[in-house]
Amino acid sequence: MNTQELAELERAMGQCWDIAQRFGIDPFPTHFDVVPATIMYEFGAYGLPGRFSHWTHGRAYQQIKTMYDYGLSRIYELVINANPAYAFLLENNSVLQNKLVVAHVLGHSDFFKHNAYFAPTSRQMLETVGVHAERLRRYEYEHGPEKVEEFLDAVLSIQEHIDPFPDMRRKENAAPDKPQKPHETAYDDLFYLGSEKRPEPAPVSRKNPPEPEKDLLLFIAANARELEDWQRDAIHMVHDEQLYFVPQMQTKIMNEGWAAYWHLRILRELDLTQDEYVQFAELHANVLAPSKRSINPYYVGLKIWEDIERRWDAPTAEEREKLGRRGGEGKAKIFEVRAQENDASFIRNYLTKDLVEELDLYLYKQENGKWVIVEKDWEKIRDMLVRSMTNFGQPYIVVEDGDYNRNHELYLRHCYEGQDLDVDYAERTLRYVYRLWGRTVHLETVMDDKQVVLTYDGDRARTRVGEAVKS
């Protein structure tokens, strides 16, 4: 983009902002940086600029860049959830393309600011990851790059297993606690002197964790015996960075749909030439193209948002009567949904039968070397989608016991909900968990309707098949 184009874009950005305000969306102040493709792909691969070095980032970078070099796909936009928000524009995009990206980014930024799941995220993550990278570099200097890399490999292999809302759960768990006896003093036992029935002190549970713990990273950082300080620090770094990414994983469809919804409406308001309008339509259609073997979050998200708006604007007679919808509340409703829901609830609550048919959604499976559609029933499709979004698509794994066999072994349990684990991967991941924990590790799961415990003791992997589980 040359200076003239930059000036035009800057003008359009101001207009986009004003239009957005008029529509009632309220983004963080947003700074845009125009960058070359390589930088865009690097940031895409790392998730955040300035993040720590690791070969998996290098691999992601190579993959994204290869796709771009072969013209197979390109990233148009990258926006960082921060206050002020920080977004990147591709240098070799046309002005129109970048106008669309600006409008799209304002949608994301509004979502970051107002969606409940983003409320606990740090808005200074850019600075934080820079500090983390710096510290890890120092650890590399002190302990050797191989050692740090090996350890990071292990941490990253279970990085998804954190608990984004620990307070919520702790409160729930705390509720059934017995109320403490009032006035317990050191002299209480005097009351029972000479009497036979002196109450037994309540047995103290020594179980660690007292309740199943979802946050593997924090549990290991706090309880693994052999870790050095820098290693515990590295676990915390990965944990904190992951906390930042979780809400984005939880709201992919909503967030992209929301941004698509607004880029469409903002660009319609801009004063575009006919040529630009054609470019815009083409780009928009590209972004929304459905995919045979996955769900395009832009498309599905946008359709659901528009459907919600329509149904609350013009409810049917039945909806008016039974649900008390007055009509004309479409905008209010989508802003409310934007503030409160995540993908799982969004799909559960708003993916209707009509929508499933209109979007032509289906479930497919591998049969005899082919991918075959096996399900068109809308409720089954919806439920499968919701399941695949629960715990942002990751298996739900908890620490059951940090002192299993009274031997400080780690016992993990996969909370089975009908989907089997990839055994090969599970076994290999367990080796990494062992590297962190330093003693024998177990993972309980269900396979082919049988309870199975995988074990790795640092030397051998074992599999114990237990009883059949009722499904």
Next chain:
Amino acid sequence: MLQHTVSLSKQDWSLHRKGPIDQARHNQKVKEAIKRNLADIVSEESIITSDGSKVVKIPIRSLDLPHFRYDTRRNQQPGQGTGGSKVGDVIGQSGDPQGQGPGKGPGAGEMPGIDYYEAEITIDELAALVFEDLGLPNLEDKGKAEVVSPDVRFNEIRKHGPMSNLDKRRTLLENLRRNARDGHAVVGGVQNDDLRFKTWVEDVRQETNAVVIAMRDVSGSMGEFEKYITRSFYFWMVRFLRTKYDHVQIVFITHHTEAKEVDEDAFFNLGESGGTKVSSAYQLALDIVNDRYPPALWNIYPFHFSDGDNWGEVDNQRCLDIVRQLLTMCNIFGYGEIQEGGRRSISTLMSAFQHIDDPKFLGVTITSKEDVFPALRRFFSTREAVPA
């Protein structure tokens, strides 16, 4: 007012190098992974049947970071049609007919969630990895003067030279440049000043003389597996000798009850049948050495691959005698006995060779494809020098 809410900037990012640095580390790990798996890769059929320039794809599963994940092959996945899809419609080929067990090699990118890494590498790069620290053992300086061979390399460009060495491409480029300087960027009107010539330097290297005698059993008792192992061993050996040494000669001998010297093509492609008289090959090797490669001037490396099924004790004894003679002249004598699945018959050649206690004799038993790589390393290890 607007400046406080949206802003735009463009900076110079040309010094930003983080991505490429981590990418380099990843590529380094790919190489390490290939090295770790060399034993499997070396005996890969697709590799030894291809020519050197070909790029082969090597799946490296150990290179992705495992995590707890669902088995996508057993579970249903959501997708989206363009309208009117129904149950039973085929939406693509998965490329995995069994449909069981992850990692059994679907086409990369075909599968959602299956993401092992496929490294691309040329055979020559692979050979460089295989032979990184290998060489001809016990190599001695013999008759250096005899083999000083001038190696001519064209690696310089000059303005003067014989017309036959004219570098046309560079000449045209020079011409174009000169014309462009005058304002007309066209080719034409070549002047003497435009001419560029390739010129050479004489690269005189002192080479040590060495001859490798490759002997191969082509008798009827050699099954598919035995032939395959022999071929893959010699494939790598020849490749190794050619890349590492400029002046190593290779003599190819095949034998059943009779031995004959053949050319390279015939050596690799011959499939004959009949009985086995190993001594015939050894005798031929001995004759060739006596005729053409006097041990005073040559480093001599005979290798022989066989299933060990020889024609009786008498011939085994003869083999032993000839090998003893050969051992006095050669640097090492390598014998590989191929026994699929490790079946052992006691009357094999290997048991006859057990009477040899000359450290220059190296015997290797190969029972599976994976043994080819260790065999190469044993025969061509320069580190554990065999005392002369």
